[in-house]
Amino acid sequence: MENTTALINEQITKDLLPQKFGKRGMIWTGALIVIALIGAFAYYRQLRYGLVVTSMRDYVSWGIYISNFVFFVAISLVGSLITAVFRLANVHWSTPLTRIAEIIAVSAIVFASLIIIVDMGRPERFVNLFMYGRIQSPIVWDVIVISTYFVISLLLLYLPLLPDLKILIARESKDAKGLQKMYRFLGSFWKGLAIQEKINNKAVTILCITIIPVAFCIHTVTSWLFATTYRPGWDSTNFGAYFISGAFLVGAGGVVVAMYVFRKVYKLEKYINEMHFDKMGKIVVMLALLYLYFNVNEYLVPAFKMKKPEEAHLTQLFAGEFAPLFWFAICVGMLIPIAILLFKKGRKPVPMFVAGIMIVIGAWFKRYLIVTPTLLHPFLPMYNVPESYHHYFPSWEEWAIAIGSLAGALLVITFFARIFPIIPIHETIIEQHETAE
Amino acid sequence: MENKNASRREFLTAGMLAAGVATGCSSKKNPFDGYSDSSIKASGETVKLLSVDGEIIEMDKAFLKPVPDLPISNSEARKGIDGKKFVMVIDLSRCKNVGACKSACNHAHQLNPGQNWIKVLPMQDAEHTAPYWEPTTCMHCDEPPCVKVCPVDATFKRQDGIVLIDSDRCIGCRFCMAACPYSTRVFNWQEPILEKEIAAQPYSCETSMPQKMGTVSKCDFCPDMARKGELPHCVSACPNGVFAFGDMNEDSVTNGTETFRFSELIKSKAGYRLMEDLGTKPRVYYLPPANRNFPYESGLENVDTEDKKYQLK
Numbered sequence: 001m002e003n004t005t006a007l008i009n010e011q012i013t014k015d016l017l018p019q020k021f022g023k024r025g026m027i028w029t030g031a032l033i034v035i036a037l038i039g040a041f042a043y044y045r046q047l048r049y050g051l052v053v054t055s056m057r058d059y060v061s062w063g064i065y066i067s068n069f070v071f072f073v074a075i076s077l078v079g080s081l082i083t084a085v086f087r088l089a090n091v092h093w094s095t096p097l098t099r100i101a102e103i104i105a106v107s108a109i110v111f112a113s114l115i116i117i118v119d120m121g122r123p124e125r126f127v128n129l130f131m132y133g134r135i136q137s138p139i140v141w142d143v144i145v146i147s148t149y150f151v152i153s154l155l156l157l158y159l160p161l162l163p164d165l166k167i168l169i170a171r172e173s174k175d176a177k178g179l180q181k182m183y184r185f186l187g188s189f190w191k192g193l194a195i196q197e198k199i200n201n202k203a204v205t206i207l208c209i210t211i212i213p214v215a216f217c218i219h220t221v222t223s224w225l226f227a228t229t230y231r232p233g234w235d236s237t238n239f240g241a242y243f244i245s246g247a248f249l250v251g252a253g254g255v256v257v258a259m260y261v262f263r264k265v266y267k268l269e270k271y272i273n274e275m276h277f278d279k280m281g282k283i284v285v286m287l288a289l290l291y292l293y294f295n296v297n298e299y300l301v302p303a304f305k306m307k308k309p310e311e312a313h314l315t316q317l318f319a320g321e322f323a324p325l326f327w328f329a330i331c332v333g334m335l336i337p338i339a340i341l342l343f344k345k346g347r348k349p350v351p352m353f354v355a356g357i358m359i360v361i362g363a364w365f366k367r368y369l370i371v372t373p374t375l376l377h378p379f380l381p382m383y384n385v386p387e388s389y390h391h392y393f394p395s396w397e398e399w400a401i402a403i404g405s406l407a408g409a410l411l412v413i414t415f416f417a418r419i420f421p422i423i424p425i426h427e428t429i430i431e432q433h434e435t436a437e
Numbered sequence: 438m439e440n441k442n443a444s445r446r447e448f449l450t451a452g453m454l455a456a457g458v459a460t461g462c463s464s465k466k467n468p469f470d471g472y473s474d475s476s477i478k479a480s481g482e483t484v485k486l487l488s489v490d491g492e493i494i495e496m497d498k499a500f501l502k503p504v505p506d507l508p509i510s511n512s513e514a515r516k517g518i519d520g521k522k523f524v525m526v527i528d529l530s531r532c533k534n535v536g537a538c539k540s541a542c543n544h545a546h547q548l549n550p551g552q553n554w555i556k557v558l559p560m561q562d563a564e565h566t567a568p569y570w571e572p573t574t575c576m577h578c579d580e581p582p583c584v585k586v587c588p589v590d591a592t593f594k595r596q597d598g599i600v601l602i603d604s605d606r607c608i609g610c611r612f613c614m615a616a617c618p619y620s621t622r623v624f625n626w627q628e629p630i631l632e633k634e635i636a637a638q639p640y641s642c643e644t645s646m647p648q649k650m651g652t653v654s655k656c657d658f659c660p661d662m663a664r665k666g667e668l669p670h671c672v673s674a675c676p677n678g679v680f681a682f683g684d685m686n687e688d689s690v691t692n693g694t695e696t697f698r699f700s701e702l703i704k705s706k707a708g709y710r711l712m713e714d715l716g717t718k719p720r721v722y723y724l725p726p727a728n729r730n731f732p733y734e735s736g737l738e739n740v741d742t743e744d745k746k747y748q749l750k
Contacts, residue, residue, distance in 0.1 A: 049627060049628075050625075050626055050627040050628060050650045050651060051609075051624075051626050051627075051651065052626040052627035054626075056626070057624075057626065058614065058620070058622070058623055058624055059620065061611040061614040061615060061624060062611060062615060119610070119611075120608055120609050120610055120651075121607070121608070121609015121610070121611070121624065121625070121650070121651025121652055121653075122607065122608050122609045122651040122652060125589075125606070125607075125608045125609075126608065128589045128591075128606055128608050129588055129589060129608070131589075132589040132590050132591075132606060133588060133589065134587065134588055134589065134590050136585065137585070137586055137587055137588040137589075137612070138586060138612075139586070139588035139610060139612055140588045143588075225612065225615075226615075228585075228586065228616070229582065229586075229615050229616045229618075230582065230616075230618045230715055231615070231618070375615070378618075378620045379618050379619070379620070379712065380558060380573065380619060380620055381558050381559070381560070381747070382620075382747065383556055383557075383558045383559065383744055383747060384539070384553045384556040384557065384558070384741070384744060385551065385553070385556075385743075386550075386551045386743055387743050387746070389551075390747070
């Protein structure tokens with residue numbers, strides 16, 4: 001009996017250890033680096049010539065940088081869902097997904113902060129937020145809650161990693177020297193003592209409880225950047241809940257995509273199996289229905305009244321310039337994934353992967369539709385301004401920076417999975433024993 | 438009474454001069470060039486002055502020189518002009534889209550092409566109502582949405598009612614632009630093209646100059662002119678007397694040629710403010726376009742080529 005346990009443990013550890021990049025991994029990483037570098041070059045141009053390199057002007061003063069920011073904040077919410085909500089609800093099947101969710105959360109929140117600095121006209125004055133910060137401004141609330149969320153998410157990534165670091169350090173000989181140094185730096189104090197386990201578990205539980213209100217705060221406050229203004233399309237009491245439901249949906253969609261990719265690339269079929277996809281599928285479909293519900297509220301109620309300032313905005317979305325994108329986002333981001341995932345056959349890995357990709361892409365464009373069309377429908381007519389101020393289509397610099405930031409976030413996740421086990425080894429072993437008993 | 442006032446004014450002037458003298462003495466480099474001029478000879482007639490430190494000092498009269506423009510400090514500019522409550526009245530019945538307000542404003546503030554702090558909008562309230570021209574400035578709201586959202590206190594409300602921007606502090610987040618329902622704010626998307634000597638000046642909130650790249654600007658009600666007792670550039674430039682500017686505490690506004698009692702004017706001509714329902718409480722009042730001096734069509738000839746496409750249909 002002893003022997004078989006040791007064998008199983010050894011097998012799990014071997015399966016889940018971080019692996020070197022294969023040929024495909026190299027190409028993937030190289031491509032991401034190139035895309036991120038192009039983004040960095042575009043940002044250099046923006047620093048040099050000013051925001052004039054973007055297509056933003058006085059009316060559309062927030063463009064895809066801001067919608068990209070909202071997207072990042074949204075997707076980062078999934079860390080709190082999978083790690084905290086499931087843990088507190090004593091759901092065990094989600095264990096292999098926690099680290100995936102948490103690294104998505106951390107890298108997304110980092111790039112959310114970066115992209116908001118990119119959007120600033122005077123990034124070098126960022127420090128003014130601390131020198132002259134006005135607590136009455138929703139931007140200052142956002143700075144406070146996002147940095148808090150970042151710290152909690154980082155801890156929720158790090159603390160459960162400690163037992164795994166011990167395993168990694170123990171396998172010294174097989175790894176590169178640099179990595180070993182890093183493992184030791186991060187986790188050599190962890191001896192796996194009972195008291196350490198106890199403290200760690202308690203800390204994680206406390207973090208799981210704290211992260212839920214903070215997660216609600218980050219996205220509610222982000223929605224208030226819009227809802228605290230008067231503009232049609234933003235002036236809504238529904239916005240906080242609307243944003244949070246959308247955030248959980250895109251985050252869960254992101255996790256589904258990541259699950260599929262890691263399972264495929266690292267051959268983790270034993271650890272992420274069809275049961276996981278089925279259960280995640282049910283969650284995603286519930287979240288998609290919830291988000292659809294908020295969309296009905298957000299668009300149909302004002303459309304029923306058709307108040308004058310709303311009219312131009314809504315008709316542009318439903319049947320005007322933005323209609324193709326709007327219906328694309330509604331169908332691809334919600335309706336089609338719902339149709340796929342409602343059925344048991346749709347909750348298999350491949351259709352789930354497709355639905356996940358659709359949700360993420362739909363969600364990105366949905367954020368764009370929340371930010372930009374509103375700005376093109378001000379209360380007073382657009383007049384006495386150059387012709388270019390009447391339209392908005394992102395410049396190549398904006399695309400390069402936005403796509404570069406997405407590539408950067410993926411790069412962080414990729415490197416993380418290269419260095420650390422993407423599925424918690426220690427917890428998997430423990431659960432293996434619990435189920436065996 | 439006359440006399441007493443005069444002597445009080447004299448005393449204040451003397452105090453100002455003394456302040457100038459005291460600053461002049463304390464710094465090594467003399468900021469008042471005339472002062473270092475050795476050609477000035479002592480007249481032998483002295484005058485007692487109160488220094489900034491509260492000391493009485495004695496100076497030769499010949500060394501006293503009026504200081505025309507004492508630079509307004511940032512904290513002074515944030516406080517505003519004592520005892521004033523500035524207000525503007527825009528008479529829509531007089532506007533024919535001449536655009537003199539715009540060009541005077543643009544010239545005075547060195548705005549770059551494409552930037553307009555004043556816009557003259559073609560308006561039509563409903564399908565069958567008559568169109569009219571509506572000049573818009575910053576509304577200098579008493580409940581300013583822009584000030585509410587600014588994360589760094591770069592845009593602020595003064596006690597004299599004016600809303601200004603500190604371009605040395607603005608971080609360029611553009612939240613104020615999203616918050617302003619009147620779309621009054623203008624952003625410096627690129628390095629502004631300025632005359633050399635203006636670009637070299639330190640930024641002043643009261644003149645809103647020199648403009649800086651990556652920061653927001655807007656109509657400032659020309660508080661630098663108000664300090665000199667003059668009218669904002671748009672008011673004095675308008676040939677039709679559309680704009681009237683003044684002080685609510687004195688209950689008077691003037692367009693340069695005519696002076697009105699503000700409360701009477703608003704009452705008799707049924708004045709109103711834009712988007713009253715939003716609760717922003719603007720300091721700019723409008724008089725309705727009734728009994729017009731010019732037909733709407735006469736303003737069409739002044740429409741810029743870039744605006745031609747966006748006329749009322």
